[in-house]
Amino acid sequence: MKDLFKLPMNLQFFAEQDDEQETGADDENQQQDPPERKFTRAEMAGIIAAEVKKATEAIVQKKDEEIQQAKTEAEKLAQMNEDQKSEYERQQREDALLKREADITARELRAQVTVQLTEDNLPAELTDLLNFSDADACNDSYQKVKDAFAKATGSFDEAVQAEVNKRLANSADQPLGNGQSAANNNNPWSKESFNLTEQGRILTEDPERAKLLMQQAKK
Secondary structure, three states, X not given: XXXXXXXXXXXXXXXXXXXXXXXXXXXXXXXXXXXXXXOOHHHHHHHHHHHHHHHHHHHHHHHHHHHHHHHHHHHHHHOOOHHHHHHHHHXXXXXXXXXXXXXXXXHHHHHHHHHHHHHOOOOHHHHHHOOOOOHHHHHHHHHHHHHHHHHHHHHHHHHHHHHHHHHHHOOOOOOOOOOHHHHHHOOOOOOOOOOHHHHHHHHHHOHHHHHHHHHHHOO
């Protein structure tokens, strides 16, 4: 037993192994969970100061513009006599009142048009194409937009129906011909040749063609 305790031990070897294991574990942790960016108090103070400076500069710029506008207004008034000043101030008040009334009118017309679009089954986005300067202009622009939308939609529906008719006429397994009567005579969903058995067969074998036949029968 005494000889066992006298065996030479390479303590440096074990120390290096422990260091390598700890280093490997640290590298693995860094790859799996990258450290979150943390700001010091000084960095946070710098960020806040920069944002405050930006906001302050914007306020100062707006204030300078208002001061310059007021200065220009004062210089203009200084060159006028009393009658001209009275007329100018009256015109300014009238313009401000007209602008306020126009804003109110536009809001009211927009609200009315939104309801009308819903009743006419039209998309609400069409409001952006309308003229809200007054009721007459709004009604005129609304009718034009409505007609244009209906025309475009109708053209699209006609194109779809034409394609449906073409596919029905060119059906390989059960040609329907080019005429409406020929189509109905071979269409198990039509009144002329209503057939539940044939309907079931087509629904099973060719669901897409069945949809086209059902749509054709509704014409």
